[in-house]
Amino acid sequence: MLAGLVAEGRLGRKTGQGFHTYPGARRTRDKVVFLTFDDGAERDPRFVDLVRELRLPVSMFLTDSVVGPGYAHFGRLRAVGASVQNHTLDHPYLPSLPYAGQRAEICGQQDKLKQRFGIRPRLFRPPYGAYNHDTLGAAADCGVAAVVLWSDRERLRPGDILHCPEGQHGTSLTKATTNLLRNIQEQGYTVARLEDYL
Numbered sequence: 001m002l003a004g005l006v007a008e009g010r011l012g013r014k015t016g017q018g019f020h021t022y023p024g025a026r027r028t029r030d031k032v033v034f035l036t037f038d039d040g041a042e043r044d045p046r047f048v049d050l051v052r053e054l055r056l057p058v059s060m061f062l063t064d065s066v067v068g069p070g071y072a073h074f075g076r077l078r079a080v081g082a083s084v085q086n087h088t089l090d091h092p093y094l095p096s097l098p099y100a101g102q103r104a105e106i107c108g109q110q111d112k113l114k115q116r117f118g119i120r121p122r123l124f125r126p127p128y129g130a131y132n133h134d135t136l137g138a139a140a141d142c143g144v145a146a147v148v149l150w151s152d153r154e155r156l157r158p159g160d161i162l163h164c165p166e167g168q169h170g171t172s173l174t175k176a177t178t179n180l181l182r183n184i185q186e187q188g189y190t191v192a193r194l195e196d197y198l
């Protein structure tokens with residue numbers, strides 16, 4: 001039912017050096033959208049199966065204090081093609097922190113993810129989508145290439161960055177994601193890898 005959902009890989013779309021902020025979309029003429037997940041509270045093993053079976057490109061923005069002892073699940077997701085990105089150590093409202101505090105939250109999670117997975121994420125999503133000038137400076141200081149927010153639109157537009165629902169009302173993350181994928185497909189879109197477009 002979900003065949004043909006994933007876009008062909010794209011290479012050579014790099015926009016060059018420099019720091020970018022994406023408030024909810026990476027505009028493109030391609031009829032694609034991007035799937036992102038936050039925090040790391042949901043660790044449904046069937047979600048790993050879904051990503052593997054559909055070869056679904058997903059970006060997981062992880063908060064260390066939420067993932068806690070659950071990093072192995074995200075290692076399994078990485079093994080089937082998911083990317084792991086930065087969503088701070090403790091999920092604070094960053095604009096309330098001074099520059100040094102913001103930097104500690106962002107660089108600290110870069111270090112944790114480097115320890116866990118051997119990679120330093122290129123993307124950062126501030127908790128609650130809240131950021132200020134210091135956030136952008138701190139993220140760049142920590143080696144982040146882009147700050148990525150999300151779109152809340154019901155009707156998709158090309159390049160929308162979608163924020164996938166956590167399992168709600170007793171629905172698992174896998175079920176919620178499957179429902180979202182059907183909606184994406186019904187609107188005539190495919191899912192592409194966010195990192196290929198930034």
Ligand SMILES: [Zn+2]
Pocket residue numbers: 038039087091127128
């Ligand atoms: Zn969050």
